[in-house]
Amino acid sequence: MKKIxxxxxxxxxxxxxxxxxxxxxxxxxxxxxxxKIDGAVHWTPEKVEVTPGEKIKFVVKHELEGGxxxxxxxxxxxxxTEQVNRNEPTIVEVTLPKSLKPxxxxxxxxxxxxxVRATLVVSDKxxxxx
Numbered sequence: 532m533k534k535i536x537x538x539x540x541x542x543x544x545x546x547x548x549x550x551x552x553x554x555x556x557x558x559x560x561x562x563x564x565x566x567k568i569d570g571a572v573h574w575t576p577e578k579v580e581v582t583p584g585e586k587i588k589f590v591v592k593h594e595l596e597g598g599x600x601x602x603x604x605x606x607x608x609x610x611x612t613e614q615v616n617r618n619e620p621t622i623v624e625v626t627l628p629k630s631l632k633p634x635x636x637x638x639x640x641x642x643x644x645x646x647v648r649a650t651l652v653v654s655d656k657x658x659x660x661x
Contacts, residue, residue, distance in 0.1 A: 559586065559587055559588065560587075561588070561590070562590045562592065563575065563579070563591050563592070563649065564592045565593045565594070565595050565615075567595055568647070571645075572598070572602070572643065573646070573649070574604075574639070574647070574649035577650065578650050578652050579652065580652045581651060581654070582653065582655070583631040584628075586626045587624070587625055588622065588623075588624045589623040590622055591613065591615045591620065593615045593616065593617050593618075594617065594618055599643065600617050601616045601642070602615050602646070603641035603643070604621060605637075605639045606651060607636070607637065609636075614642075631653055632653065634653055635653075637650065638650065638651050
């Protein structure tokens with residue numbers, strides 16, 4: 532009986548450990564898209580809320596008809612500079628530095644600076660921006 536209890540306890544600990552490590556390494560997916568609003572190209576959503584140390588999987592889409600065949604996806608604070616082609620989602624996975632200070636950081640298009648930027652809103656672990 533002791534062996535069965537010991538084995539059961541070991542399996543429970545192993546399961547909890549594996550489950551915990553899987554969720555700890557999983558990225559949160561955030562979809563950003565180009566939208567035309569009042570004649571101007573915008574990255575949407577307008578604000579993307581994140582916390583330091585978080586793993587993010589950006590799925591970046593440009594599906595606008597007409598205009599440019601590609602746009603840039605540029606987050607300077609994270610050293611992200613990508614090209615997003617029409618109807619070809621771009622995947623960008625990043626882990627935010629734990630040292631990233633709370634605040635607002637631009638998300639833009641490095642090829643078309645006049646396009647309306649989105650904002651990366653970094654909050655501390657309590658969910659408040661400083």
